[in-house]
Amino acid sequence: MSSPTPIILDCDPGHDDAIAILLAAGHPGVELLAVTTVAGNGPLDKVTANARRVATLAGLLDLPIAAGAARPLVADHEASVEIHGTSALDGPALPDPRVELDPRPAVQLIADLLDASRVPVTLVATGPLTNIAHALDRVDRAKIGAVVWMGGSTGRGNRTPYAEFNSYADPEAAAAVVASGIPFTLVGLNLTHQAAATPEVIARFEALDSDLGRVVAGWLEFFGGTYRDVFGEPHAPVHDPCAVALVADPGVIETVEAFVAVETAGQWTRGATIVDLHARLGHPANARVAVDLDVDRFWNLIVDAVRELG
Ligand code: BDR
Ligand code: CA
Numbered sequence: 575m576s577s578p579t580p581i582i583l584d585c586d587p588g589h590d591d592a593i594a595i596l597l598a599a600g601h602p603g604v605e606l607l608a609v610t611t612v613a614g615n616g617p618l619d620k621v622t623a624n625a626r627r628v629a630t631l632a633g634l635l636d637l638p639i640a641a642g643a644a645r646p647l648v649a650d651h652e653a654s655v656e657i658h659g660t661s662a663l664d665g666p667a668l669p670d671p672r673v674e675l676d677p678r679p680a681v682q683l684i685a686d687l688l689d690a691s692r693v694p695v696t697l698v699a700t701g702p703l704t705n706i707a708h709a710l711d712r713v714d715r716a717k718i719g720a721v722v723w724m725g726g727s728t729g730r731g732n733r734t735p736y737a738e739f740n741s742y743a744d745p746e747a748a749a750a751v752v753a754s755g756i757p758f759t760l761v762g763l764n765l766t767h768q769a770a771a772t773p774e775v776i777a778r779f780e781a782l783d784s785d786l787g788r789v790v791a792g793w794l795e796f797f798g799g800t801y802r803d804v805f806g807e808p809h810a811p812v813h814d815p816c817a818v819a820l821v822a823d824p825g826v827i828e829t830v831e832a833f834v835a836v837e838t839a840g841q842w843t844r845g846a847t848i849v850d851l852h853a854r855l856g857h858p859a860n861a862r863v864a865v866d867l868d869v870d871r872f873w874n875l876i877v878d879a880v881r882e883l884g
Contacts, residue, residue, distance in 0.1 A: 578605040579696055579719075579821050582684055584642070585814065586614025586701030587624040587663055588654075589793040593876060594700050594724075594814035595628050596790070599637070600879030603822035607687050607695065608638040610680035614701035614743055615654045616662025618644040621701075624663040626671030632786060632883045635673055638687075642680030642705035646744035654739060657800045665796035666789045680705050685713040694719030696821055700814035702740050707747035710754055720757040723748075724817040726836070726847030727763035728863060732805070737845030738763050741836060745845040749836040758861045760834055761820060762847060765827065765864040766813035769872055771798055778877050784884035812876075819872055820864060826875065828866035831859035 581604045585591040598606040609629070611622040622641045629637045645651045658664065676683055684705070688695055696719045699706055706721060725740035725748060733742040741748050752758055771794040779791040797810035820827045833850040837843045848855075849863055 578603055580605045580607050580691055580693065581696045581698050581821055582608050582610060582687060583818065584610045584612060584680070584697060584699040584701065584705050585625065586612050586616070586621045587628060588615040588621065588658055588701070588814065589663060589665070589797040590812050590814035591615070591700050592624065592628045592663060592793060593790060593812060594818045595625065596632055596883060597815045597818045597822065597876055597879045598698070599632060599634050600882040601822040601875060604818065606637065608640065608683055610640050610642050610683060610705055612642045612680070612701045612705045613644050613651045614740065615658045617651065617653060620662045622675065623671055624661070626673045626675065627668040629673040630669045630671050631789060637673060638676045638683060639673055640676040640678050640680045640683040643708060646702060646704050647707060647746040649744065652743065656804055659796070666792035668789070681709045681712050684709050688713050688717035691717060697721045698817050698821060700724045700817055702743035703747040703751045704744045707750045710750060715756060718756050720759060721751055722759040722761065722817050722821055724761045724766065724814045726760050726849070728849040728851060729764050731846065732763060734845065736843045738847065741847055742845030745836050745838045749838055752834055752836055752861065758834070759820065759829065759864065760847065760849065760861050761817045761864040763811070763813070765867055766816050767811040768867040768869055769812045769816055770809040771812050772809050775873055778873065779880060782877070782881055782884060786880055786884035790880055815876055816864070816867065816872070819875055823871070823875055826868050826871045827864045829862040829864050832861060832863045833857040833859050834861040834863065
């Protein structure tokens with residue numbers, strides 16, 4: 575088996591971010607070097623505490639966790655209370671955090687880990703791209719193997735009719751990262767809506783008969799409830815672990831090459847991702863775009879990771 579891909583997971587937990595942390599920590603295809611946090615689903619203090627609680631719950635007591643940007647590059651921060659609750663991770667009770675917070679700002683931790691790594695590191699981002707945009711001129715870019723981002727969509731949005739939440743939260747950051755020339759993969763709503771947490775999926779986590787399995791099932795129940803209330807959808811799409819899965823087990827997701835841009839100025843479309851799947855704009859492809867998920871293989875990965883940790 576080839577060596578695991580070293581990754582840093584930049585996130586805003588968040589129910590699906592929390593499951594992304596578990597997949598990253600429990601799958602042998604990736605080596606989770608650190609978790610960094612960014613204001614997104616909740617304010618920075620809440621999402622950082624949530625990351626530390628999730629790491630505590632999963633026994634990841636040595637996982638470096640550092641806090642990053644408290645606000646987007648230009649816009650004001652807006653939490654996603656209607657989807658993730660006031661704590662940004664409402665639902666099952668979680669332990670008090672016993673994982674220390676790394677004293678370095680997130681970008682400094684990223685810079686130090688890149689410097690220390692002998693091989694390029696993949697940045698997996700599952701929140702607004704603010705930290706990654708800040709990192710662009712403060713780290714050795716040659717050590718970033720790729721940025722894999724859960725954000726945007728080839729179709730419509732969820733925060734506004736045309737903008738996905740992470741993209742809407744900081745379009746300037748997303749535009750800067752896409753334009754940076756660093757290999758970039760977009761894992762958007764068109765892909766993540768294939769990762770539906772059906773009752774059968776939730777039952778698999780309950781059947782693990784572990785505290786961690788029961789908490790994951792509880793998160794998915796909570797997330798499913800808000801998706802039903804807000805969107806009228808029968809099952810929650812479990813977005814963020816899809817980005818980790820693509821790195822851990824590349825065969826789980828099919829991608830295509832396309833030109834991608836992020837709208838920063840539209841009156842109604844700010845944060846929309848323009849994904850030119852049919853090359854109509856005449857620009858060369860600048861991104862890989864996730865289009866098709868092997869659903870059974872994806873859920874097997876997550877159940878196996880939770881079993882491994884639990
Ligand atoms: C994204 O927004 C957040 O609600 C989720 O954590 C995910 O990263 C989906 O649009
Ligand atoms: Ca997220």
